[in-house]
Amino acid sequence: MNLSIIIPLLNEEESIEELFNRIDVVCKQHQLSYDVWFVDDGSTDLSWSIIENLKVQHPQVHGIKFSKNYGKSQALHAAFEKAQGDVVITMDADLQDFPEEIPELYDMVTKEDYDIVSGWKKKRFDNVMTKNLPSKLFNGAARKLSGVHLHDFNCGLKAYKKRVVKSIDVYGDMHRYIPVLAANAGFKRITEKPVQHQARPYGTSKFGTERFIRGFLDLVTLWFVSRFGGRPMHFFGAAGTLMFIIGFLSALWLGISKLIDVSKGVYGHLIALNPWFYIALTMMILGTLLFVSGFLGEMIVRSKRDHKNYNVEEVI
Numbered sequence: 001m002n003l004s005i006i007i008p009l010l011n012e013e014e015s016i017e018e019l020f021n022r023i024d025v026v027c028k029q030h031q032l033s034y035d036v037w038f039v040d041d042g043s044t045d046l047s048w049s050i051i052e053n054l055k056v057q058h059p060q061v062h063g064i065k066f067s068k069n070y071g072k073s074q075a076l077h078a079a080f081e082k083a084q085g086d087v088v089i090t091m092d093a094d095l096q097d098f099p100e101e102i103p104e105l106y107d108m109v110t111k112e113d114y115d116i117v118s119g120w121k122k123k124r125f126d127n128v129m130t131k132n133l134p135s136k137l138f139n140g141a142a143r144k145l146s147g148v149h150l151h152d153f154n155c156g157l158k159a160y161k162k163r164v165v166k167s168i169d170v171y172g173d174m175h176r177y178i179p180v181l182a183a184n185a186g187f188k189r190i191t192e193k194p195v196q197h198q199a200r201p202y203g204t205s206k207f208g209t210e211r212f213i214r215g216f217l218d219l220v221t222l223w224f225v226s227r228f229g230g231r232p233m234h235f236f237g238a239a240g241t242l243m244f245i246i247g248f249l250s251a252l253w254l255g256i257s258k259l260i261d262v263s264k265g266v267y268g269h270l271i272a273l274n275p276w277f278y279i280a281l282t283m284m285i286l287g288t289l290l291f292v293s294g295f296l297g298e299m300i301v302r303s304k305r306d307h308k309n310y311n312v313e314e315v316i
Contacts, residue, residue: 003027003034003106004085004162008075009093013046014202020054020061022099030103035060037079038093042069055316065314073175078312080165086110088165092156098196105159108193115164115187116179118150119157119195141216145223146180150192153177157195161187173218232297236290244287250280 005023009016020036027034038051040063051063064078076090087109091097101119108117135154142153153176160182168181179190224235254271271277 001035001085002032002087003102004079004083004088005034005036005102006039006076006079006083006088006090007036007093008039008041008072008079008090009043009047010041010069011043011045011047012093012202013043013050015093015095016047016050017054019093019095019099020058023102024058026099026102030106032103032106034085035062037082038063039075039079040065041071041075042066052316063314063316064312067313071173071175073170073173076175076178077170080170082315083162083165086162088160088162090156090158090160094200095202096198096200097155097157098198101157101193101195105157105193108191109159109161113189114159114191115161115189116182116191117159118152118179118190118192119155120150120152120192121155121197122151122194123197138216142177142180142219145219146177146183148180148183148190150179150190152192153179155195172221177218233294236294236297240287240290240292240294242287243283243290247280247283247285247287250276251284254280 007019016038023034023036038054038061040048040051048063048065051061051065054061055063062082064075064082066075066078080088087106089102089105091099097119105117105119108114135152139151139153143149158178160178164182164185164187167185167187168178170178170181174181183190254274254277258271
C-alpha cells in the first residue's frame with residue numbers, strides 16, 4: 001500500500017465526510033493506493049457515527065475510538081501502530097489542511113528520499129494576536145532549542161516514511177515535536193514544504209493559547225531528555241557529586257578552623273553558629289539526593305516503557 005493517512009479529530013462532524021471525499025478524489029487521480037485512519041479522540045457529537053457510515057461504504061476507511069479525550073499525541077500513537085502504508089501522512093480534520101497537497105508530499109518522501117516532510121503554513125488565516133504571533137515566537141524557540149530547523153512545528157500536515165513512525169514513541173503532548181523525536185532517533189533527512197492554509201470553515205478551534213505554554217514546557221523537557229534521557233546519571237550524578245564535594249569541603253574547612261582556634265586556646269565559637277555550617281550541610285544533603293535521583297533514573301531508563309496511557313473503546 002502506498003499511503004496511510006491518519007486524521008485525529010474531536011467533534012468534527014461537519015467536516016469528516018467532505019475531507020474524506022477530497023482525499024479519495026486526489027488519491028484516485030494520482031493512482032495511489034491508500035487507507036484512512038480516523039481517530040476519534042472522545043468526540044461527543046456524531047463524528048463516530050459518520051466514520052462508521054464511511055466504513056460501510058468505503059473499505060479503505062478505518063476508525064479508532066477513544067473512550068474519552070486523551071489528546072492528539074495518544075491519537076497519533078494509536079494510529080501509528082496500525083498504519084501499514086509505505087508513507088504515512090497526518091493531517092487535521094478541520095479542513096484547514098488541503099488533501100491536494102498529498103501527492104507532492106508523497107513524492108518528496110519516495111522520490112527525494114526524505115524521512116519526514118513537514119508542512120509549513122507560510123500564509124496563515126488565523127487570529128494574529130492569539131495564534132500567529134505566539135506561533136512565531138514558539139517556533140523560533142523550538143528551532144533554537146531543538147536544532148531542527150522547521151518554520152512550523154505545529155502544522156498537522158506531515159509525511160513520514162513508515163519506519164519513522166514505527167521507531168518513535170509519541171507521548172504526552174509531544175505530537176508537535178515528532179520531527180525532533182525522529183531526529184533524536186537518527187532520522188536526519190527532515191525538510192519542510194510550504195502548504196496551503198485556510199480559515200476553519202466549520203466549528204471552532206479545540207486548542208487555546210495555553211497550548212503554547214504547554215508546548216514550551218514540553219520543548220524544555222524534550223531538550224533535556226534528548227541530551228540526558230539515556231544517561232540521567234551524567235546530569236544528576238555530576239551535579240550531585242559537585243554539590244556534595246563543595247558541601248564536604250566547606251564542612252572540612254569549618255572543622256579545621258575550629259581545631260586551629262582550639263590549638264590557639266580560642267574557645268566559645270560554635271560551628272553551628274556559622275552560616276556556612278548550614279550551607280555545607282544543605283549542599284551535602286542535596287548532592288546526595290541528586291546522586292540518588294541519577295541512579296534511580298538509570299534504573300528507570302533500563303526498564304522498557306511498554307504501557308499505553310489511553311484506552312481504545314472500538315476499532316473498525
